Amino acid sequence: MSFLFLNHILVLLLGISILFLGSWVYYSDKRKKQNKLFSLFSLFLFFWLASCYLGSSIINYEVSLLLGRVAYAMVALFFIVFYFFSLNFLKEEERFPFFNKLVVISNSLLFFVSLFTGFMVVAMRPTLFGNVPVLGKAKYLYLSLILFWTVFILYRFYQNYFQVSEKQKAKIQYFLIGVSIWVIFNAVFNIILPFWQDIPYYWAIGNYSAIFLVAFTAYAILKEKLFDTKIVLTAILVVLIAITLFIDIILFTDILWIQLSKILSLIIFLAFGYYLIKSIIKEIEQREKLERFAKALEEANIELRKLDASKTEFVSIASHQLRTPLTAIKGYLSMMNDGTYGRLPEKIKEKIGNVFESNERLIRLVNDLLSVSRIDTGKIVVEKEKVQVESLIENLKRELSISAKEKSIYLQFLKPSKKLPKVMADKGKLEEAILNVIDNAIKYTNKGGVTVKVEKQNKEILISVIDTGEGMNEKDLSKIFERFSRGNAGNWLHSEGAGLGLFITKKFIEMHNGKVWAESQGEGKGCQFYIKIPIK
Amino acid sequence: MKKRKIVIVEDEKILAEMYKDKISREGFDIYSAIDAEDGFKLIKKVLPDLILLDILLPKENGVTLLGRIKQEKNLSSIPVIAFSNYDDDKTKKEAKELGAKEYLIKTNYTPQEVVDKINRYL
Known part of the structure; x- marks a missing residue:
């Protein structure tokens, strides 16, 4: 084959390719x-x-x-x-x-x-x-x-x-x-x-x-739309083969019926080529769509993390700002009541006591909301140390005795005969978790009282809080540890709680690889709350 | 008997006055500062028996001030009670590691309970 002939073919191919690419970009x-x-x-x-x-x-x-x-x-x-x-x-x-x-x-x-x-x-x-x-x-x-x-x-x-x-x-x-x-x-x-x-x-x-x-x-222009090297190369290959077949038909085939059959083959080849390119385009479109979704998801995730961080910061600062006036109210009310500013008439003392209690309720609500926010964002740090559970419960009993006495119900702690092994736990969080359960039991008991027990069961410590209170039905039992849940009794008996205490208890105990659950024989038949935590 | 000296670093005026009122009635000499820099100067001057230290202070926070106190030879042995409404586990841990005796959340304690804590560490 002569240089000139090769030159003819090359120029033909180049010319067609340039016109083809120019048209392709234009029509895209x-x-x-x-x-x-x-x-x-x-x-x-x-x-x-x-x-x-x-x-x-x-x-x-x-x-x-x-x-x-x-x-x-x-x-x-x-x-x-x-x-x-x-x-x-x-x-x-x-x-x-x-x-x-x-x-x-x-x-x-x-x-x-x-x-x-x-x-x-x-x-x-x-x-x-x-x-x-x-x-x-x-x-x-x-x-x-x-x-x-x-x-x-x-x-x-x-x-x-x-x-x-x-x-x-x-x-x-x-x-x-x-x-x-x-x-x-x-x-x-x-x-x-x-x-x-x-x-x-x-x-x-x-x-x-x-x-x-x-x-x-052409590739630079079209790539971002829906084209890929795969498609470009496939298209070039299809075009080159088509040109080759065409040249063969025109230059190297003399017999008419062979020409016609080659033309038919060329047409079929072009049809297959078209569908091949179309399916590659579809495949790439799908892939690019998935990549876009993944990218959008990633961006949304980053945005959510930023919002989450802002929310956490907001809650921390808002809690701090809310707590300042509450601290002042608590402080001055307690000083008025304890006689720092002189003796108060009983009636006024009583009213101040009511305001003090309302303020305490607000403080507990702010504390609970902050805890829940920190739980949600995973910002809780568990600092473990060796904790004597019986001492913890003794302290809580002393703290909550007043509430029990005010309701004329008993609060008793059945200490184990032998000292229990210490558990590795975050003292503050464990204390809060048990406090919420006992406090809850006192709240929902009007007759009888609350009994707290603690014992060792294999490699775990089991804390039981049993009350003679309002009890719960199956439905309430299933939701009692969810946030903002108060059960039926809570709705008409005690409107003061936000329903966060037991949710926080559950989360804190789970952070210690423990378990908390409740049982009840039904409404009016009291409740039994159990907390199990591993010793090590 | 010589009165014990307490320095309180607290930027909230209403709370500073409340604690000053209570603590002075309990027989202590109480000094107050509203930010970390003034607090540090006051502590160096007064050499108190105990420091009540707020954490969220303007410009420099209480944890940084605590670090500075503990680095000063003549101040490092003074007991410090970190005292804040900023309930953050990380900050609590930092304060404890720097030598704070306790990290109290203000809303959880009446002024009398704060005085009880002060007496415990003196």
Whole structure:
């Protein structure tokens, strides 16, 4: 197969590929200016290539000379569109109004000089490699201007590369790869060799490298929409095979019925090719959709964490701010009641006591809300130490005896006969957990009383709080440890609690790898609460 | 008998007055400061028998001040009760590690109970 024949095939393939890519980008989004500019410069590139090829291969001298001049004129026009395409790609169209005008003026001048005068292409010289242009006096001006615009465009891209987002960087990268390969090829085969080495024969190679410019730029434009290397390569493969089959039908098949069967095969192949590309596109769309969801989820997660952190900070600070006036109220009321400011009449003392109790209720509510908030955000730190559970319960009994006495119910603690082993626990949290359970039992008992027991069961300590109070039905039992749950009795008997105490108990005990549960034989039959915590 | 000296570092005026009132009635000499810097200067000047230290203070927080107190040779042995409505486990742990005797949540204690704590550590 001769060089010329190979050249024919190569030019045909390049021309079709450039037109194909130009159309593909245009039809992917006709409204976008960038896509229109790309299609236009692909078109000029095609004409540039076509006129170079035809100019170099046509025997008729006059036609060859004209086509040589057309080639150089097309380069001038190509650079105008390429300039505006580049600035549009970088969103810098309005940034250089002077250069916008200059490129049109200078390259229009080059177009006229190249096409209508002999200052650029003086003649066409036949060689072994086809006709080559003999360049005239305007060649240095022409070269300087083309070089200037090339450098300007590349400079804008390189400068933008370091200032844009990662996504935009990827797009610019592809474009830069394509432009760089094209510039290098053209620099070597269209400038260095012809101008300095007087070797013009390989000018076509520089021109053919335009395929890299077009292919990489098309990829840069289309990648973000729905295209992937997979699709591009599959499409290129399908097109190449189709072209090969077509060339085979036209050039290498003489018998009609074989031609017809090959045409049928080509049509079937194109149909399969179309569905193959379509299914790859769908697969990639799905994958990209999933990636977008994953990214959105990740961003939402980050946002939620930020909100969560803000909420925690807000609750901490709000609790602190709420507690300040409550502390002052508690402090002064207690000082009034304990006689610091002199003896008070009993009636006033009683009322002050009521206000004090209301204030204590508010304090407990704030404490509980803060605990729940810290539990929800995982901000609780468990500081374990060796704790004697019996001593803890003794202290709680002393603290809660007053409440029990006021209700004329008993509160008894059945201490074990032998001292129990100490447990590894956060003393403050364990105390709060048990306090909530005993306090709850006192609250819901009006007759009889509350009995607290503690014993060792294998490697665990079991604390039982048994009351003779209102009891619970199955439904209440199932929800008693949920937040804001008070059960039926709670709704009409005690409206003061927020229903957080047992929720906090459960969470604190779970932090100790323990378990808490409640049992009851029914309404009016009392309740039994159990807390189990491992000794170690 | 010489009166025991207590320094309270508290930026909330109403609370500072309340504790000063109660503690002075219990027979102590009480001095107060409203921020960490004034507090540190006061402690160095007065050399109290005990320090009641709020945690959420303007500019510099109480934990940092506690650290500074414990680094000063002549101040490090003074018992410090961290005293705040800021209920944060991490801060409590930091205060304890720096040598605070206790970390009390103010709303959980009446002024009399605070005095009982002071007597316990003197």
